[in-house]
Amino acid sequence: MKPFTSLSSPAVPLSLANVDTDQLIPARFMKRPRSEGYGGFLLHDLRRGGAGDTSAAVLDEPRFAGAACLVARRNFGCGSSREAAVYALADFGFRCIVAPSFGDIFASNAVKNGLVPARVAEEDVERLLQNESLLAGHPVVIDLAEQVIRAGNEVVAFDIDIGWKARLLNGWDDIELTRAKCREIDAFRARDLIERPWAAPSNNRPD
Structure with missing residues (x-):
């Protein structure tokens, strides 16, 4: 597994709470082999207008091209235990998810696949979702060793289990x-x- 120390990239602001694993990758796409890549199916129905909902279309905006960080609201990755939800995020290119809370199994699966589940206070997530530098598509810095997020002039601390932090820093x-x-x-x-x-x-x- 590739070690994670820090990254600098655009961060996609996903202003949604309770994003569940069924939304992250709808079950019908899980019949395909992982070798084909799951990134194109990430949040498929919320990006492509399933049931008239395009609340995740922000992922496809040019200003966030190449983003390796996703910022969302509380309870991200809730629902079923499907590890394919993490595969979809990783295959899309994400290496860090910032949210106030995560589904327990999702967070564990994320770490095992080299994806950082960075827990921040709800008020800090709201500040990030309104941060002008982030919204403009400028790089955000995620520093795992220091456990801070830097977006323009904004510096936000995040929490992560100490054992998970060691695994990610070392790529174990x-x-x-x-x-x-x-x-x-x-x-x-x-x-x-x-x-x-x-x-x-x-x-x-x-x-």
Whole structure:
């Protein structure tokens, strides 16, 4: 997984709350293989006017071309546990989602796929959604090490689980996270073999 330290890119202002995983990628598109890319299906119905709703059409505005950050309102990624919702965001090019709160499973899936779920206060999200520099498509800086967002002259702090932060900064997936603890694991095994020799497999027991 690619490490995340900071990024500078336009940020798409999505002025919606309670964006659920069914909206992030409608189920009918999940029949396609991931290898084809899910980015084109991100928020499909809210971008293309499904049921007359184009509230996510902002994603396609030229001023936000190449955006790697999305700013939304509370409870982003609620609903089902489908990891394809994160795939759609990642395949579109996003590496950070800024919101006051996230669906728990969505946030966990995001981190496992290198996507930063940056939690900010509701009043700070509203300030970002009205920030002139952000709305003009100027780059916003997301600094994970410092846990701050810089948009023009605005500086906003964000929260993230300390374990998730370490994973993202180092680019660790589940296997790499385990490997990072190899010394502790080896030390425990050696100690446990002495303290509980009867519990070890027969081929590992001391003579």
